[in-house]
Amino acid sequence: MDAYLPKPEDKFTFGLWTVGNPGRDPFGEPTRSRMDPVHTVRKLSELGAWGVNFHDNDLVPIDASTAERDRIVADFKKALGDHNMVVPMATTNLFGDPAFKDGAFTSADSRVRAYALQKTMQAMDLGAEFGAKTYVFWGGREGAEVDAGGVMNDGLKRFRDAINFLCDYNHDQGYGYRFALEPKPNEPRGDLFLPTAGAMLGFIATLDQPDMVGVNPEFAHDTMAGLNFAHALAQIIDAGKLFHVDLNDQKMGRFDQDLRFGAENLKTAFFTVKLLEESGYDGPRHFDAHALRTEDEDGVWAFAAGCMRTYLILKDKVARFAADTEIQDMIRAYTVTEPDLDGLGQGYSADKAARLKSMTFDRHALGSRRVDLERLDQLTVEILMGVR
Ligand code: DIG
Ligand code: MN
Ligand code: MN
Numbered sequence: 001m002d003a004y005l006p007k008p009e010d011k012f013t014f015g016l017w018t019v020g021n022p023g024r025d026p027f028g029e030p031t032r033s034r035m036d037p038v039h040t041v042r043k044l045s046e047l048g049a050w051g052v053n054f055h056d057n058d059l060v061p062i063d064a065s066t067a068e069r070d071r072i073v074a075d076f077k078k079a080l081g082d083h084n085m086v087v088p089m090a091t092t093n094l095f096g097d098p099a100f101k102d103g104a105f106t107s108a109d110s111r112v113r114a115y116a117l118q119k120t121m122q123a124m125d126l127g128a129e130f131g132a133k134t135y136v137f138w139g140g141r142e143g144a145e146v147d148a149g150g151v152m153n154d155g156l157k158r159f160r161d162a163i164n165f166l167c168d169y170n171h172d173q174g175y176g177y178r179f180a181l182e183p184k185p186n187e188p189r190g191d192l193f194l195p196t197a198g199a200m201l202g203f204i205a206t207l208d209q210p211d212m213v214g215v216n217p218e219f220a221h222d223t224m225a226g227l228n229f230a231h232a233l234a235q236i237i238d239a240g241k242l243f244h245v246d247l248n249d250q251k252m253g254r255f256d257q258d259l260r261f262g263a264e265n266l267k268t269a270f271f272t273v274k275l276l277e278e279s280g281y282d283g284p285r286h287f288d289a290h291a292l293r294t295e296d297e298d299g300v301w302a303f304a305a306g307c308m309r310t311y312l313i314l315k316d317k318v319a320r321f322a323a324d325t326e327i328q329d330m331i332r333a334y335t336v337t338e339p340d341l342d343g344l345g346q347g348y349s350a351d352k353a354a355r356l357k358s359m360t361f362d363r364h365a366l367g368s369r370r371v372d373l374e375r376l377d378q379l380t381v382e383i384l385m386g387v388r
Contacts (some may be wrong), residue, residue, distance in 0.1 A: 090127025095140030143189030214243030
């Protein structure tokens with residue numbers, strides 16, 4: 001029995017737009033035909049996925065009539081039921097239509113901002129029809145190439161007004177959504193507002209209902225900015241704000257490649273899986289990625305299966321790492337505790353301050369402490385290479 005076959009309880013999900021990516025890029029036409037959402041549901045279910053997510057227009061074309069919308073919704077609902085698939089997350093496409101060419105919620109044009117609110121409320125209604133409980137906001141056009149218009153200041157205020165408004169709409173409708181804001185440093189705009197996980201956490205603190213709002217970090221996005229995604233993820237977990245996660249892979253300093261999970265940075269992927277599994281995060285493991293443009297539909301399913309399989313192999317490596325006594329002994333030795341020092345720096349008192357100021361530290365001894373990180377990292381790499 002293959003130990004790495006995905007099961008619904010692993011909670012792997014894919015956006016309709018991921019496996020349905022037709023392979024278009026800025027320099028080339030699509031290499032794959034459009035994928036019907038019903039077909040996507042069936043194929044992902046066969047691969048062992050738990051659910052699918054969608055932007056409003058991934059499912060319902062932007063110019064669909066009410067009758068067409070109702071038919072599409074009915075067909076999709078039937079497919080989900082037939083294949084025991086769920087829709088944990090929904091979101092709005094506020095980046096494709098030219099109306100949003102210079103932003104949606106942050107646009108300098110109040111008509112565009114009003115349209116973006118209307119489109120998002122309708123998309124929240126659609127997601128709620130399928131039981132989605134997480135609503136993602138990725139501001140693909142919320143940014144600038146030109147700062148002279150002052151949009152960077154006004155934009156944040158406008159974005160805050162929109163999220164505050166939609167939090168109240170969520171409450172009024174009783175949808176029970178948790179909002180997950182997704183940071184990205186750039187692309188398609190020259191610079192995107194709220195570019196990193198840290199920026200997003202700071203922004204959430206300024207909202208009227210911060211408890212309703214968390215983060216949807218994406219592996220590729222912090223990596224694009226040359227940051228360590230596992231560190232960003234750890235901070236979001238520390239803040240209790242990991243409401244969703246977009247898994248994929250990426251070469252640093254490149255455009256958003258949305259590569260198959262584990263295709264590039266295996267060690268960061270390992271620590272990502274370790275954080276997700278050991279933090280108690282019980283949400284979807286969503287792959288916001290797509291097959292290489294070179295691939296046909298068969299390659300798309302190999303891509304999707306590879307995302308899930310690699311996650312499960314890394315989950316097994318995390319267990320081996322935790323069970324490896326040599327590694328665990330090294331980690332224990334790496335952490336130095338002194339009974340009379342512990343706690344001194346946690347929770348101020350004048351007495352503690354006086355005691356710390358009166359102490360004598362041998363900084364030369366502190367500087368010559370062995371930390372043994374080379375060997376620890378080598379053993380970690382050996383776990384990943386399958387020799388431990
Ligand atoms: C891009 O990484 C964005 C869009 O794909 C979508 O709005 C969001 C949800 O995963 N991620
Ligand atoms: Mn991406
Ligand atoms: Mn994403």
